[in-house]
Amino acid sequence: MHSGLLLLTAVSLLYIAKTHSSLFAATGFAIIGYVAIDWLIPRVGPSFIKIGLFGKDLSKPKKPVLPESIGAVCATIYLFVTLFYIPFIFYRYIVNPNEELDSSKNNEFGWFPHKKLSEYLSAIMCLESTVLLGIADDLFDLRWRHKFFLPAIAVIPLLVVYYVDFGVTYVLVPGFMKNWIGRTSIDLGIVYYMYMAAMGIFCPNSINILAGVNGLEVGQSLVLAILALLNDALYLTMGSESSKESHGFSALLIIPFFGVSLGLFKWNKWPAKVFVGDTYCYFAGMVFAVVGILGHFSKTMLLFFIPQILNFIYSCPQLFNIVPCPRHRLPKFNEKDGLLYPSRADLVEQPPKKFFIPVLKFLHFFKLIDLEYDSKGNLISCTNMTLITLTLVWFGPMREDKLCNRILLIQFIIGLVTIFLRHALGAALFGYDNLQISVFN
Amino acid sequence: MHSGLLLLTAVSLLYIAKTHSSLFAATGFAIIGYVAIDWLIPRVGPSFIKIGLFGKDLSKPKKPVLPESIGAVCATIYLFVTLFYIPFIFYRYIVNPNEELDSSKNNEFGWFPHKKLSEYLSAIMCLESTVLLGIADDLFDLRWRHKFFLPAIAVIPLLVVYYVDFGVTYVLVPGFMKNWIGRTSIDLGIVYYMYMAAMGIFCPNSINILAGVNGLEVGQSLVLAILALLNDALYLTMGSESSKESHGFSALLIIPFFGVSLGLFKWNKWPAKVFVGDTYCYFAGMVFAVVGILGHFSKTMLLFFIPQILNFIYSCPQLFNIVPCPRHRLPKFNEKDGLLYPSRADLVEQPPKKFFIPVLKFLHFFKLIDLEYDSKGNLISCTNMTLITLTLVWFGPMREDKLCNRILLIQFIIGLVTIFLRHALGAALFGYDNLQISVFN
Numbered sequence: 003m004h005s006g007l008l009l010l011t012a013v014s015l016l017y018i019a020k021t022h023s024s025l026f027a028a029t030g031f032a033i034i035g036y037v038a039i040d041w042l043i044p045r046v047g048p049s050f051i052k053i054g055l056f057g058k059d060l061s062k063p064k065k066p067v068l069p070e071s072i073g074a075v076c077a078t079i080y081l082f083v084t085l086f087y088i089p090f091i092f093y094r095y096i097v098n099p100n101e102e103l104d105s106s107k108n109n110e111f112g113w114f115p116h117k118k119l120s121e122y123l124s125a126i127m128c129l130e131s132t133v134l135l136g137i138a139d140d141l142f143d144l145r146w147r148h149k150f151f152l153p154a155i156a157v158i159p160l161l162v163v164y165y166v167d168f169g170v171t172y173v174l175v176p177g178f179m180k181n182w183i184g185r186t187s188i189d190l191g192i193v194y195y196m197y198m199a200a201m202g203i204f205c206p207n208s209i210n211i212l213a214g215v216n217g218l219e220v221g222q223s224l225v226l227a228i229l230a231l232l233n234d235a236l237y238l239t240m241g242s243e244s245s246k247e248s249h250g251f252s253a254l255l256i257i258p259f260f261g262v263s264l265g266l267f268k269w270n271k272w273p274a275k276v277f278v279g280d281t282y283c284y285f286a287g288m289v290f291a292v293v294g295i296l297g298h299f300s301k302t303m304l305l306f307f308i309p310q311i312l313n314f315i316y317s318c319p320q321l322f323n324i325v326p327c328p329r330h331r332l333p334k335f336n337e338k339d340g341l342l343y344p345s346r347a348d349l350v351e352q353p354p355k356k357f358f359i360p361v362l363k364f365l366h367f368f369k370l371i372d373l374e375y376d377s378k379g380n381l382i383s384c385t386n387m388t389l390i391t392l393t394l395v396w397f398g399p400m401r402e403d404k405l406c407n408r409i410l411l412i413q414f415i416i417g418l419v420t421i422f423l424r425h426a427l428g429a430a431l432f433g434y435d436n437l438q439i440s441v442f443n
Numbered sequence: 444m445h446s447g448l449l450l451l452t453a454v455s456l457l458y459i460a461k462t463h464s465s466l467f468a469a470t471g472f473a474i475i476g477y478v479a480i481d482w483l484i485p486r487v488g489p490s491f492i493k494i495g496l497f498g499k500d501l502s503k504p505k506k507p508v509l510p511e512s513i514g515a516v517c518a519t520i521y522l523f524v525t526l527f528y529i530p531f532i533f534y535r536y537i538v539n540p541n542e543e544l545d546s547s548k549n550n551e552f553g554w555f556p557h558k559k560l561s562e563y564l565s566a567i568m569c570l571e572s573t574v575l576l577g578i579a580d581d582l583f584d585l586r587w588r589h590k591f592f593l594p595a596i597a598v599i600p601l602l603v604v605y606y607v608d609f610g611v612t613y614v615l616v617p618g619f620m621k622n623w624i625g626r627t628s629i630d631l632g633i634v635y636y637m638y639m640a641a642m643g644i645f646c647p648n649s650i651n652i653l654a655g656v657n658g659l660e661v662g663q664s665l666v667l668a669i670l671a672l673l674n675d676a677l678y679l680t681m682g683s684e685s686s687k688e689s690h691g692f693s694a695l696l697i698i699p700f701f702g703v704s705l706g707l708f709k710w711n712k713w714p715a716k717v718f719v720g721d722t723y724c725y726f727a728g729m730v731f732a733v734v735g736i737l738g739h740f741s742k743t744m745l746l747f748f749i750p751q752i753l754n755f756i757y758s759c760p761q762l763f764n765i766v767p768c769p770r771h772r773l774p775k776f777n778e779k780d781g782l783l784y785p786s787r788a789d790l791v792e793q794p795p796k797k798f799f800i801p802v803l804k805f806l807h808f809f810k811l812i813d814l815e816y817d818s819k820g821n822l823i824s825c826t827n828m829t830l831i832t833l834t835l836v837w838f839g840p841m842r843e844d845k846l847c848n849r850i851l852l853i854q855f856i857i858g859l860v861t862i863f864l865r866h867a868l869g870a871a872l873f874g875y876d877n878l879q880i881s882v883f884n
Contacts, residue, residue, distance in 0.1 A: 085599045089599075119604070123564035123565055138519075
């Protein structure tokens with residue numbers, strides 16, 4: 003399956019490079035990033051263990067000790083790559099400063115695209131702040147209530163740039179609601195900024211929640227990157243001029259991200275040699291939030307997070323203690339057959355809230371949870387409410403790598419369907435799609 | 444002495460605020476930064492010790508264990524403050540977008556000063572990268588040869604912005620050399636960029652080298668901040684329009700830096716409750732490098748680093764192993780009288796290079812080092828070659844806080860003389876000074 007995904011990415015990259023030759027640099031830096039990560043990880047791993055950054059892999063026969071927080075290396079390399087990148091991205095403006103002055107539509111900004119540079123810098127800065135936060139979390143195990151909202155601070159420079167550069171805060175009203183509301187768009191004003199800050203909080207945390215199986219954190223980020231690049235490729239080949247610009251920007255940031263993440267995946271996939279830590283999850287989530295916000299397609303980007311959103315909603319009964327939540331909800335490893343089994347929450351010691359029992363039975367009826375009864379028909383346990391456990395409930399016990407691949411496959415299929423529906427239904431709902439020549443209608 | 448310095452700073456701040464009312468926000472954020480640091484340090488200290496970030500204070504009777512790398516907290520607060528700051532700095536452009544459009548001289552950049560925003564963002568980004576590097580160093584004790592050049596990477600976005608925004612790479616030729624060279628200025632081209640990168644390497648490392656006494660790292664940074672603010676105040680009250688802009692920018696970044704550093708100083712001054720770590724030294728040095736580069740007064744800024752430069756030159760014989768260099772060159776603490784004494788390098792076990800012995804005797808003659816001979820007239824030891832030891836050689840053994848204050852006083856006097864000479868001699872050498880109404884000629 004992995005090689006298929008890689009092939010698909012390669013095709014997307016070729017598509018992108020064909021239309022935006024400047025993105026060749028991005029691909030080059032992605033390869034450099036991959037090589038650097040692959041070279042560094044085995045060399046820095048022991049130092050991480052030495053300073054206490056390590057964890058036990060509980061789903062392996064001998065519970066080996068692995069270096070933890072290696073995602074910080076990956077994120078740092080990404081940041082260095084994107085710094086080295088700057089002269090290449092703005093190369094044509096530097097070498098040929100009058101190019102833009104000649105083109106009438108751009109010369110309002112003088113000969114250098116400061117607007118673009120601010121955008122780019124605010125994106126990298128937001129990511130750097132996120133990495134700092136992630137490192138603090140990996141080192142000090144911050145409390146949940148502290149760390150949950152901190153990414154919102156990292157998003158501030160981004161929101162400022164959005165405000166001064168675009169200030170677009172209206173959303174289109176779907177066709178069937180137009181008559182009811184009486185207009186074609188609604189200006190959300192400050193609510194739109196709160197929505198963007200919320201996105202900066204949601205994306206990092208949502209990747210952090212869908213975790214616990216070797217390779218899953220990085221794998222889901224790779225799938226997200228592929229989906230975003232596919233979407234970018236669609237726009238870069240068929241989109242309007244302005245959408246080409248923002249999706250070019252998106253590809254600029256995501257291509258090197260794909261490179262460094264692939265390097266990390268090599269070491270984090272089953273059987274993992276390293277753990278990625280919170281730093282990577284925050285960093286990866288923020289890459290997509292940043293790209294979505296600055297590329298003006300935060301709503302489409304959020305569609306790619308449907309599996310993470312579903313995982314979050316599905317987890318809510320346990321997160322809010324309506325159903326008891328064990329400290330770890332990882333799948334249970336069975337040493338005898340080497341397979342992972344769904345882990346369960348004990349409902350005898352700490353019964354669920356009464357009003358929720360019918361909901362549990364309802365979920366059970368639709369195979370969205372597995373319930374266990376004793377001989378008298380009393381509820382004694384339920385499977386933990388995570389997408390990982392649900393996959394095991396649906397497809398039966400399996401080895402860790404199979405489980406990870408299955409979840410990634412589900413995520414990828416949902417994403418493909420989303421891209422299709424986004425453009426097919428988007429056109430139907432809003433009367434037009436921002437792809438100039440829509441392939442779907 | 445401290446209260447005198449504070450008074451001087453307050454006067455500078457008032458001067459600045461009078462002319463640039465937008466700098467009131469900076470002062471407000473400096474106070475917020477101070478309060479936040481002062482509140483945080485005692486609360487996070489134990490967590491730092493818990494994860495192994497601690498060190499022994501060797502110059503105290505019982506060698507107490509103190510949290511190390513607390514400067515990372517200070518730097519993080521500074522970064523957060525400068526993020527929150529953005530909407531305030533660019534407030535007038537956001538609220539009154541047409542203000543600049545009306546003013547004919549600025550409207551080449553459209554209604555929003557993207558140029559200013561890129562500058563500001565590249566500055567903060569450079570500092571964030573420096574902090575990441577510092578944290579890596581504090582955690583992993585990077586090797587000297589690795590960490591020495593890394594700040595140059597953090598400087599890249601800064602150099603790019605400098606290139607595209609100003610591209611000024613010529614230096615003025617002093618009057619007495621004009622006839623000889625045949626022109627009034629020389630364009631250094633790429634050499635100027637290498638010089639700026641070198642500044643990004645030098646400033647962080649130079650503060651890191653002049654260290655080892657409670658409060659000295661933060662203290663010297665505070666003195667540097669005061670000197671830079673004094674210089675800014677001169678320009679903001681008497682400078683040309685363009686110099687007002689760049690010194691306003693400098694003050695914008697240095698005022699909050701002063702606030703957070705003062706908070707750290709309270710806990711790091713004798714008797715220290717915390718150590719600052721490499722993170723703070725790198726971060727502080729980079730603040731001055733960034734301000735000097737983007738404010739176009741990197742050469743003047745370098746003049747404020749004369750004590751650090753002298754310390755570096757003075758250290759060279761030991762750094763390059765011409766004279767033996769013990770692993771630690773801290774002053775020797777005498778438990779009986781509680782005073783610090785000059786530490787010494789043993790010249791018997793590992794004699795200095797032969798050619799250098801006359802130099803040592805020469806330095807001794809001018810009281811720039813202390814040599815020790817045995818009864819037969821053979822050299823047996825010399826004092827370590829650091830500004831700290833030299834201060835002890837000159838003024839005799841003293842308590843740690845006295846030593847720190849003495850060094851800071853020397854640094855401050857050198858700085859004041861520098862500011863005077865810069866403007867008095869600068870005008871004489873180059874025929875003009877960029878202060879419009881020079882107070883000195």
